[in-house]
Amino acid sequence: MDLDPGIAVAEGPLVYRPSEDSLLLLDSIRLERGERFLEVGTGTGLIALHAARLGPAVATDANREAAALAQANARRNGVALEVVLGNLAAGLRGPFDVVAFNPPYLEGPPGDDLDRAWAGGDQGSEISIRFVSDLPRILAPGGRAYLLLSRANRAARSLAESMFQASVVASKRLFFEDLDVLELRPRGP
Helix, strand or coil: CCCCCCCCCCCCCCCCCCCHHHHHHHHHCCCCCCCCEEEECCCCCHHHHHHHCCCCEEEEECCHHHHHHHHHHHHHHCCCCEEEECCCCCCCCCCEEEEEECCCCECECCCCCCHHHCECEHHHCHHHHHHHHHHHHHEEEEEEEEEEEECCCHHHHHHHHHHEEEEEEEEEEECCEEEEEEEEEECCC
């Protein structure tokens, strides 16, 4: 999806701001009009707002302030976006044609709600591993998921590659890490 400068996104002090990684993920997502979309860990809702302009969209976040901000941003932009306060995709029913996640991918434990946006636990992979493990439950048989990972997230990448057909659809080098967006598709029978 291309960045729409007409989408206005308010930010909050306890919510992850859309950054280079967010824009990399947004630009990597291929979404057709009418496909059912889920963004996990939406933050401000930037990606989910773009998707909601094309079809039914759901966004989740475990941070109460982020969920409220994403809902306010949906109202501000006049789009129908269902925002769910919750951990990853817990409690959601699929199938979703397209799922996107910019997980916390830096190594270390979170100290507060804002830290949860980037602190991904051991090797930065704990949250991504939980997401990938649950993904078959919500992803449509012909669907695709877009997962942003640091190249240091070897455990999450290995799991994703073992469970799905995985291909790198975009990469970006930041001053302290290399990021890849993986497109994950269900394996055939």
